[in-house]
Amino acid sequence: MTAPERLSGWTRLTTGTADVDIIGRRRTWYIGFAVLIVICLLSLVFRGFNLGIDFTGGSQIQLPANGAAGVISTQQVEQVYQGVIGTPPEVTQAVGSGEAASIVLQSEPLTAEQLIPLRDALFTQLQPLGPDGAPSAASISDSQVSGTWGGEVTTQALIALAVFIVLVTIFLAVYFERAMAAAALVALVNDIVVTAGVYSIIGLEVTPATVIGLLTILGFSLYDTVVVFDKVRENARGLLKLTRRSYPEAANLALNQTLMRSLNTSLIAILPVLGLLVIGVGLLGVGTLADLALVQLVGMITGVISSLLLATPLLVDIKLRDVRFRDQARRVAARRARATPDGDAPAPDTLATVSSSPPTSSASRPTGKTGRSRR
Structure with missing residues (x-):
C-alpha cells in the first residue's frame, strides 16, 4: 500500500x-x-x-521502612514475624517512597499476647526510625479489622x-x-x-x-x-x-x-x-x-x-429476529440484484448479514439470481 x-x-x-x-x-x-x-x-x-483484610478480617501492622541500620526490607519483617508467631504473614508489602516509605504487614487476627511480643521483636531487631530520626517503638502501629x-x-x-x-x-x-x-x-x-x-x-x-x-x-x-x-x-x-x-x-x-x-x-x-x-x-x-x-x-x-x-x-x-427487518434486507438485496450487471463485483454484505439471522421457511426466501455490487 x-x-x-x-x-x-x-x-x-x-x-x-x-x-x-x-x-x-x-x-x-x-x-x-x-x-x-x-x-x-x-x-x-x-x-x-x-x-483483602477489609473483607476477611485480621491484624495489620505498619512500621517505617527506614531503620537505624539502613533500609528495612519486607523479608526482614517476615522473618521477625515468623520467629514470634510461628507462621508467615499473609501479606507483606512496601508502601510509599523516601522518608515516607513504610512496610505494611497483614495477617490473621492476633491476640494481645501475640501483638505485644511481636512489636517488641520488630523494634529490637529492626530499630525503625521515628519522625525525629531516632529509633522509636511508637513508630510501629497495629490495628484490628473486623470482617x-x-x-x-x-x-x-x-x-x-x-x-x-x-x-x-x-x-x-x-x-x-x-x-x-x-x-x-x-x-x-x-x-x-x-x-x-x-x-x-x-x-x-x-x-x-x-x-x-x-x-x-x-x-x-x-x-x-x-x-x-x-x-x-x-x-x-x-x-x-x-x-x-x-x-x-x-x-x-x-x-x-x-x-x-x-x-x-x-x-x-x-x-x-x-x-x-x-x-x-x-x-x-x-x-x-x-x-x-x-x-x-x-x-x-x-x-x-x-x-x-x-x-x-x-x-x-x-x-433481525423481526421478520420486517429480514424482509426489508431482502428487498435491498433484490433491488441491487436488478441493478447489477453480470460480472460486476459483489455488493456489501446485505445477503451475508441476513443469512446469519434465524432461518426462515423456504416460502419466504427470495428466488432468482442475486448478484451483488458495491455502490
Whole structure:
C-alpha cells in the first residue's frame, strides 16, 4: 500500500467515512467474547478472589521502612514475624517512597499476647526510625479489622449495582427501545464479569477501593454504547420503507461514524487513570490509588471493546429476529440484484448479514439470481 493510500484510509477513519466491516464479522467477536467469559467464570468459580483484610478480617501492622541500620526490607519483617508467631504473614508489602516509605504487614487476627511480643521483636531487631530520626517503638502501629465491615461493604455494593442496573434498564428502554436495552445490558454484564475475572486470574487483592472502582466503570461502559446506539437509531430512521441499505449496514455505518470518537474518548479517559496507576504504584506503593486505578483501567478497556464489538452486533441479531427487518434486507438485496450487471463485483454484505439471522421457511426466501455490487 502506498503512502497516499494509507493517508486516505486514515482520513476516512478520522472523518467517520471508513468502511470497516464490524457487523459482518460478528460471529468472530461472539466466539472471542464467549471464550473470554468462560475463562473468567471458571477462574471465579475455582480460583475465586484474593480478598483483602477489609473483607476477611485480621491484624495489620505498619512500621517505617527506614531503620537505624539502613533500609528495612519486607523479608526482614517476615522473618521477625515468623520467629514470634510461628507462621508467615499473609501479606507483606512496601508502601510509599523516601522518608515516607513504610512496610505494611497483614495477617490473621492476633491476640494481645501475640501483638505485644511481636512489636517488641520488630523494634529490637529492626530499630525503625521515628519522625525525629531516632529509633522509636511508637513508630510501629497495629490495628484490628473486623470482617463484618467488609461484609457490609460488599452488601452495599451489590445493592448499588442492582439499583444501577434497574435504573439503566428503564432509561434505555424509554430513551431507545427494548432491543437496545437488552444488548446494552449484555455488554454491561460482560464488562463486570471480565473485570472481575481479570482480578481472579491474576490474583490481585480485592479491597473496598476495588469495589468502588468497579462501580465507577459502569457509567463509562454504558456511555460509549449509548453514543453508538444513538447513531444507529439515526441511521435506521424510516429504514423499513426504504431499500437503500439494510439494518446491519445501517448499524455498521454507525459504528464507522463513531469509531474514532469512541477510541479518542477512551484514550483521553484512560490517560488520567494511567497517571493514577503510575503514582499509586511507582510513588506511593500498592495502595488505595493503585487499586482504584487498576480496576478502572481494566473496566474502561473492556467497556470500549464491548460497546463496539458486542453491544451493536447483538442489537443487529436481535433486530433481525423481526421478520420486517429480514424482509426489508431482502428487498435491498433484490433491488441491487436488478441493478447489477453480470460480472460486476459483489455488493456489501446485505445477503451475508441476513443469512446469519434465524432461518426462515423456504416460502419466504427470495428466488432468482442475486448478484451483488458495491455502490
